[in-house]
Amino acid sequence: MSYHFNGADIASDEEGYLTDLSLWNPELALLIAKDEKIEMSDEHWEVVNFLREYYDEYQIAPAIRVLTKALKKKLGEEKSSNKYLYELFPYGPAKQACKIAGLPKPTGCV
Amino acid sequence: MDAIVPGSDADRLDPLEIPTLCPGAMAASQPWGASPDHQKALGFPGELVDDWQNVAIAKMGELLEKNRALRVYLDSCVKCGACTDKCHYFLGTGDPKNMPVARQDLLRKVYRRYFTFTGKYFPGLVGAEELTKEVIDDWYSYFHQCSQCRRCSVFCPYGIDTAEISMAGREILDAIGKGQKYCNEIIGKVHTIGNNLGLNKNALRSTLEGLEEDIEDDIGVPVKLPLDVKGADILLVTPSADFFAEPHVDGLIGYAKVFHAAGASWTISSYASEAANFGMFIGSYEQMRLISLRIREAALDLGVKRIVFGECGHAWRVAYSFLNTLAGPFDFLDQRYPIPQHICEYTWDLIQKGALEFDKSKNDHIRLTYHDSCNVARATRMGDQPGGQFEIPRAILKTVCNHYFDMAQDTIRDQTFCCGGGGGLLTDELMDIRKKGASPRMKALKTVAEDHGVTHMAAICAICKTQFAKVMPDWGFERDSILSVHQLVSNAIILQKPKQENDDDR
Numbered sequence: 001m002s003y004h005f006n007g008a009d010i011a012s013d014e015e016g017y018l019t020d021l022s023l024w025n026p027e028l029a030l031l032i033a034k035d036e037k038i039e040m041s042d043e044h045w046e047v048v049n050f051l052r053e054y055y056d057e058y059q060i061a062p063a064i065r066v067l068t069k070a071l072k073k074k075l076g077e078e079k080s081s082n083k084y085l086y087e088l089f090p091y092g093p094a095k096q097a098c099k100i101a102g103l104p105k106p107t108g109c110v
Numbered sequence: 111m112d113a114i115v116p117g118s119d120a121d122r123l124d125p126l127e128i129p130t131l132c133p134g135a136m137a138a139s140q141p142w143g144a145s146p147d148h149q150k151a152l153g154f155p156g157e158l159v160d161d162w163q164n165v166a167i168a169k170m171g172e173l174l175e176k177n178r179a180l181r182v183y184l185d186s187c188v189k190c191g192a193c194t195d196k197c198h199y200f201l202g203t204g205d206p207k208n209m210p211v212a213r214q215d216l217l218r219k220v221y222r223r224y225f226t227f228t229g230k231y232f233p234g235l236v237g238a239e240e241l242t243k244e245v246i247d248d249w250y251s252y253f254h255q256c257s258q259c260r261r262c263s264v265f266c267p268y269g270i271d272t273a274e275i276s277m278a279g280r281e282i283l284d285a286i287g288k289g290q291k292y293c294n295e296i297i298g299k300v301h302t303i304g305n306n307l308g309l310n311k312n313a314l315r316s317t318l319e320g321l322e323e324d325i326e327d328d329i330g331v332p333v334k335l336p337l338d339v340k341g342a343d344i345l346l347v348t349p350s351a352d353f354f355a356e357p358h359v360d361g362l363i364g365y366a367k368v369f370h371a372a373g374a375s376w377t378i379s380s381y382a383s384e385a386a387n388f389g390m391f392i393g394s395y396e397q398m399r400l401i402s403l404r405i406r407e408a409a410l411d412l413g414v415k416r417i418v419f420g421e422c423g424h425a426w427r428v429a430y431s432f433l434n435t436l437a438g439p440f441d442f443l444d445q446r447y448p449i450p451q452h453i454c455e456y457t458w459d460l461i462q463k464g465a466l467e468f469d470k471s472k473n474d475h476i477r478l479t480y481h482d483s484c485n486v487a488r489a490t491r492m493g494d495q496p497g498g499q500f501e502i503p504r505a506i507l508k509t510v511c512n513h514y515f516d517m518a519q520d521t522i523r524d525q526t527f528c529c530g531g532g533g534g535l536l537t538d539e540l541m542d543i544r545k546k547g548a549s550p551r552m553k554a555l556k557t558v559a560e561d562h563g564v565t566h567m568a569a570i571c572a573i574c575k576t577q578f579a580k581v582m583p584d585w586g587f588e589r590d591s592i593l594s595v596h597q598l599v600s601n602a603i604i605l606q607k608p609k610q611e612n613d614d615d616r
Contacts, residue, residue: 014142014291014539015142015538015539058310058312058313058316059310059313060307060308060309060310060313062317063317063320063353063354063355063359064354064355064356064359065317065320065321065324065356065359066316066317066320069320069324082356082589082590083589083590086589092580094354094355095538104308106307106308106354107292107295107296107299107306107307107308108296108299108305108306108307108308108349108350108351108354108386108572109306109349109350109351109355109358109386109422109536109572109573109575109576110307110351110354110355110358110572110576
């Protein structure tokens, strides 16, 4: 599988996660989000940007609890619950938001 | 067997209702294949080998030599039919190849052709068949529609365990280069990073510190989640989902509060930061052994006296049934305690001693039922009484929660269903079979919700929790209606605010 972007094919795995994380950029994120039927709002970007910052530091996506806590600090109580994250990313914040942020899929019993 | 549904009428959901047969309905359901890198990392061929037929038959021969039970299972079926309607995947799909006997026959027909006298010379008389590409394809589909939950084996008069057969099937598939991505990628991560999730030490430490802050903000008590503490008494080995997902993390917080209340010296290990052992799912003794050895090494390195397992169904099966064989002897641990011990045994022991205090009203907004996780129910035990694996989790729940109701008797305890995501099936591309396989459990839950106003269900398995969080919304429940058992403990436990100890002596 791949994303056709700016005249090039950007490779992804079977499920649409980028195989080369360094090829990610915000425009490509829009394209991935479109495939996921998600229209990116500022709130979506808050999540995606936090995921990328966290990944830069820890080489893994943050736990849901870490994500909601960071959002709570930044955006307040209402925009930080797990439920709110599911409204933004209906397939689940961990997997769908990671895909759009160009991060690997969280694996395991999650 | 009829469902025991009090006051049942025609409209009520019957979890055990036999579906209309739909031959081939699930033939196309297959998991993603493992990449060559994931395969090779575990010592399997990267892709389908040229002489796959010979390799597969040789592997089957090797398994038959090593595992006498497998040969007995393949020889002893008398086609009585007792198992046919016992698999949740059959009940959910109607595909006759999901009848346990038919699933076994996928392997049995090949076994007969190559390993029995009659099958070699009169194959047509005994249903013996050549190993063809089509058979391999069927194996890949239908051995990944078995969650190795053993429900069928409870009803088999010969005790044939389809789990062993699907494990053997998957092991042969790995040997010819046809592995499953989900399991094999994850096992690779355990070897390189220490857990299924790929959570490295720094991220784990930061996550645990964050949880300590959360708990203190929440209840004003500095409950600790220690990492890599040498000389601690207890090593907690828990599924890495407990560090990452909801509601798993609330269970982890519950364990920490119990340890805190007991004044226990305990630690998590970053090296053995995973209770799960997917080596069992792929039927690989060697992978199961290597993963188990990490726990032994961590216990030795940290100098602990006890090993306690967190809420993970198949981990407890590996731990309870095989850990000593795989990674023992554990003569360096304190022999006065079970080796290993389940967190539910640990908590129940403290409750019985009167060492924990609860405010049950904290769970009054919850009307609860309990899902017996298949591996715990049918492959393990807890405590020192038969059936402890059923009674102890319920006893804990009834201690911390005022409103508890069981689901129908023929859907719980040793007759429990798998959640639908066990045995290495908890992956997105198998969502269809996962949802269909969950339907018997969901029907039983709907009934107890209608009869008793049940709002939530608790479980002690990371896979169950993730699976139900995904499936329950389809049945009219909130995503967070699935709870960790120790989450309910966490809600109700009373901890003393002032002084807390974090030293290593007891």
